[in-house]
Amino acid sequence: MSDTNLPARVDAVVIGAGGLGASTAFHLAKAGLSVALVDKAELASQTSPRAAGLTGVLRADDDMTRIATLAVDMIESFEADTGEKLVFFQPGSLKIARREQDEAQLHEAVARAGRLGIAARIVTPGEAQGMMPYLHTAGVRAAMHVPKDVYLEPVQIPACYAAAASKRGAALLPNTRMEEIVTQAGAVAGVRTDRGEIRSQVVVDAAGGWLRLVATMGGADVKLVPTRHQLMITVPLPKVQPMQPITRIIDSNVYVRPDKGGLMLGGYEPDPMQFDMASLPPGFRIEDMPLDLGVLRRLADSVAEQFPIFRDVELQEYRGGLPTMTADGEHVLGAAPGLAGLFVIGGCCVGGLSTAPALGRLLAELIVTGKPCLNIATMAPDRQATTSISEETLHHKAQLHYSHHYWWPDTLPA
Numbered sequence: 290m291s292d293t294n295l296p297a298r299v300d301a302v303v304i305g306a307g308g309l310g311a312s313t314a315f316h317l318a319k320a321g322l323s324v325a326l327v328d329k330a331e332l333a334s335q336t337s338p339r340a341a342g343l344t345g346v347l348r349a350d351d352d353m354t355r356i357a358t359l360a361v362d363m364i365e366s367f368e369a370d371t372g373e374k375l376v377f378f379q380p381g382s383l384k385i386a387r388r389e390q391d392e393a394q395l396h397e398a399v400a401r402a403g404r405l406g407i408a409a410r411i412v413t414p415g416e417a418q419g420m421m422p423y424l425h426t427a428g429v430r431a432a433m434h435v436p437k438d439v440y441l442e443p444v445q446i447p448a449c450y451a452a453a454a455s456k457r458g459a460a461l462l463p464n465t466r467m468e469e470i471v472t473q474a475g476a477v478a479g480v481r482t483d484r485g486e487i488r489s490q491v492v493v494d495a496a497g498g499w500l501r502l503v504a505t506m507g508g509a510d511v512k513l514v515p516t517r518h519q520l521m522i523t524v525p526l527p528k529v530q531p532m533q534p535i536t537r538i539i540d541s542n543v544y545v546r547p548d549k550g551g552l553m554l555g556g557y558e559p560d561p562m563q564f565d566m567a568s569l570p571p572g573f574r575i576e577d578m579p580l581d582l583g584v585l586r587r588l589a590d591s592v593a594e595q596f597p598i599f600r601d602v603e604l605q606e607y608r609g610g611l612p613t614m615t616a617d618g619e620h621v622l623g624a625a626p627g628l629a630g631l632f633v634i635g636g637c638c639v640g641g642l643s644t645a646p647a648l649g650r651l652l653a654e655l656i657v658t659g660k661p662c663l664n665i666a667t668m669a670p671d672r673q674a675t676t677s678i679s680e681e682t683l684h685h686k687a688q689l690h691y692s693h694h695y696w697w698p699d700t701l702p703a
């Protein structure tokens with residue numbers, strides 16, 4: 290028997306109300322589709338609200354740079370586009386090179402920015418320190434400033450998109466677990482949830498850490514690895530101001546930004562904890578994930594010359610979640626292999642919160658018109674890296690991409 294609050298039939302069911310699912314649901318509803326946004330937990334409650342909320346518009350290739358830039362354009366025009374108020378800060382970002390090869394990355398990035406019409410410039414270590422007073426210049430070879438980058442309180446992305454989707458008629462269904470993808474004649478026919486069935490010819494798997502599990506219910510194997518990522522926030526510090534830039538140190542894969550009057554530090558350790566969601570109890574939530582402050586302290590030590598403030602400082606918060614890594618460091622977005630009507634969006638390699646505005650729009654365009662406004666070919670879910678590699682290679686490569694997050698692909702170890 291179905292719950293009477295459950296819609297019997299919709300044009301599209303979106304599984305997962307994190308940043309990616311909520312953005313997709315909003316863009317589908319905006320295009321005129323009837324939508325159900327289903328989450329087994331509260332809306333906007335799992336990995337997305339635990340993110341650092343940083344954008345990075347300059348990426349290692351032109352396509353991803355265009356997508357990340359569209360996402361920031363959409364953050365800038367969020368209220369006009371959705372009707373929901375979004376608070377964000379736009380101090381830009383600094384990227385710091387401590388090694389010769391990373392200095393080359395900065396020059397390549399500035400050249401790409403010039404080609405694509407994005408402002409970016411090399412600044413002296415002294416200028417960088419002027420923007421971010423807790424940055425010490427010792428060991429800094431070069432720095433780049435990208436004024437367009439923003440940071441924000443992450444929960445706003447899924448919460449505001451869910452609210453905006455609801456105002457366009459989408460049914461919001463928190464605490465509703467999707468248990469089966471119903472198929473008919475080799476295509477999606479709906480979903481069965483613990484509250485009843487919803488008929489639909491389109492199902493979007495935006496299940497975050499659970500994406501692979503959900504895709505498997507539709508017979509599709511989309512290979513990615515949920516990987517623990519953490520950050521910490523200091524108590525308020527006298528010289529911190531909100532308009533100080535996000536600061537990333539390339540070789541140590543560490544980021545710092547102002548937050549709640551203190552400084553946030555997060556980063557990418559060499560040996561992250563990888564998760565197999567199938568082995569966890571069905572009721573597992575992100576808040577059940579064990580955290581390890583030691584990982585963050587070691588990351589802070591790796592940048593102690595530039596950020597000595599983190600040595601003995603008191604913390605007000607630390608947190609973590611389960612973003613998903615792929616073997617080639619690219620997202621997955623598009624039709625799932627093997628089942629007509631099933632789409633996936635995820636595998637964002639710790640970048641899916643800030644790109645969610647653009648990624649949700651691109652997937653909605655693919656579903657509704659077949660023609661996304663930007664090239665998404667590298668994210669194809671049926672590519673070799675997400676379908677036909679061994680589990681051993683998947684875990685090894687996923688770890689490699691995680692632990693060298695700010696290194697560009699041509700500098701990665703084999």
Ligand SMILES: Cc1cc2nc3c(=O)[nH]c(=O)nc-3n(C[C@H](O)[C@H](O)[C@H](O)COP(=O)(O)OP(=O)(O)OC[C@H]3O[C@@H](n4cnc5c(N)ncnc54)[C@H](O)[C@@H]3O)c2cc1C
Pocket residue numbers: 304305306307308309310327328329330331332333334335336337338339340341342343344465466467468495496497498499500503518519520555608609610611612613634635637638639640641642643644
């Ligand atoms: C500490 C940290 C810092 C980060 N910093 C950044 C950053 O600065 N910038 C950035 O862009 N990204 C960042 N990320 C990554 C970002 O958080 C993720 O890429 C993004 O939030 C993924 O969103 P999602 O919607 O896929 O996942 P989630 O937010 O986890 O949403 C998935 C949802 O699916 C639901 N679900 C799963 N299975 C089912 C089912 N069977 N039925 C119903 N519902 C289901 C879950 O309950 C969950 O709510 C960070 C992550 C962490 C942990």
